[in-house]
Amino acid sequence: MNRYRGRVGSYDPETGLGWVVPRSGEEGVMIRRDDWAGTVLYAGKKLTFRMIHRPDGIYALRVDASADI
Template sequence: MKPFTGRVKAYNQKTGKGFIAPDDGGEDVSVDRLGSGGHRLSEGQEVSFRMIHRPNGIYAYDVKLI
C-alpha cells in the first residue's frame, strides 16, 4: 500500500503525541512516539506515513520526514 503524505499539525515533545493533517484533506491522524519511529517531529514538517486502526482510533506509523 502506498504511503500517505501530509504535514505535522501539532506535536508535543513532552508527551510524544500529536496529529498529522493528510494532504488528501481527510481527517487528522493521531501520531505518537512509537509511530514516529523516534523522529523529533515539529509543526509544519512534511511527512509520509502509513495508517493503522487501533482501539482508540486511526494512528500514523512508519512516519518518515520528506
C-alpha cells in the first residue's frame, strides 16, 4: 500500500472530520479523527498517509503528521 504526502485542506475539531489535499495532485480525500493520533490537525499541516476506499468515499488512513515533511 502506497504512502502519500499532502496537507490538511480543512479540519473541524468539533466533528473530527476534514479534507486532505495530496501533493501528487490526486483528488482530495477525507480524514476522520479516528484514523490518526498524536498531533493537532489544522489547515496547511503537512502529513503522510495511506488511502482507503470506504462506502462513503476515500479516506486518509494511518496518518503521520509528526515529522516536517
